[in-house]
Amino acid sequence: xxxxxxxxxxxxxxxxxxxxxxxxxxxxxxxxxxxxxxxxxxxxxxxxxxxxxxxxxxxxxxxxxxxxxxxxxxxxxxxxxxxxxxxxxxxxxxxxxxxxxxxxxxxxxxxxxxxx
Numbered sequence: 001x002x003x004x005x006x007x008x009x010x011x012x013x014x015x016x017x018x019x020x021x022x023x024x025x026x027x028x029x030x031x032x033x034x035x036x037x038x039x040x041x042x043x044x045x046x047x048x049x050x051x052x053x054x055x056x057x058x059x060x061x062x063x064x065x066x067x068x069x070x071x072x073x074x075x076x077x078x079x080x081x082x083x084x085x086x087x088x089x090x091x092x093x094x095x096x097x098x099x100x101x102x103x104x105x106x107x108x109x110x111x112x113x114x115x116x
Contacts, residue, residue, distance in 0.1 A: 003025070006024055006025075006034075008034055008058050008099060008101065009058070009059070009099065011024055011034045012034050012035070012036040012058075012099045013034075013036050014036040014038055014097060015036075015038075016038070018041055019035060019036065019037040019038070019041045019042065019043050019092075020035070020036045021033050021034070021035050021036075021102070022034050022035075022036075024101075026107060027107070028107070029105060029106060029107065030103055030104055030105045030106065030107050031103070031104045031107045032101060032102070032103050032104075033101070033102040033103075033104075034099065034100075034101055034102075035098075035099065035100050035101075035102060036097060036098075036099055037060070037062065037090065037092045037097070037098040037099075037100075038092060038097050038098075039092050039093070039094055039095055039096070039097070040091075040092060040093075041091070041092050042089070042090065042091040042092075043089045043090050043091075044089050044113060045065040045067070045087050045088065045089035045113070045114045045115060045116045046087070046088070046089055046111055046112060046113050046114050047082075047084075047085050047086060047087055047088075047111075047112050047114050048082070048084060048085070048104070048109035048110050048111060048112075049084065049085055049109075049110040049112060050084065050106070050108060050109045050110040051084055051104060051105055051106050051108070051109030051110070052081065052082065052083050052084060052104075052105050052109070053081075053082045053088060053102055053103070053104055053109065054079065054080070054081050054082070054102070054103045054105070055074070055079070055080040055081075055082070055088075055100045055101065055102050056078075056079050056100060056101040056103070057074055057075055057076050057077060057078045057079075057080070057098070057099075057100045058076055058099040058100055058101060059076050059096070059097065059098060059099040060075070060076060060092065060094060060096045060097055060098030060099065061073055061074065061075040061076070061092075061094045061096070061098065062074050062075075062090040062091065062092055062093075062094075062098050062100070063090060063091050063092075063093050064080060064088065064089075064090045065087055065088055065089040065090060065091075065116050066087060066088070067086070067087030067088075067114065067115070067116070068087075069116060071116075074090070084109075087114045087115070087116075089114075089116075
């Protein structure tokens, strides 16, 4: 039977070296990932030229890159939407591990590094 229900904190994995991503599910329309970001770790600023990346914060707080040198704090309970070609990424400047869900839609959204 296809897995349909996931405990986010059980799926989240961490690395002492860099932020770690775990693919949870895929369909013809989207891909869902869970990210584990330890204090001091970064997900480089980037864009997706072919689609949207939606983040759902589950635990902790991150400094979210908005492009043009702008940032905003995001925390557990918030949803952050990066439409096609919008800069996003983050750094964990706090003392707690952060966990968020990332949903690509459509599933092939591309990836390009960007400036903070």
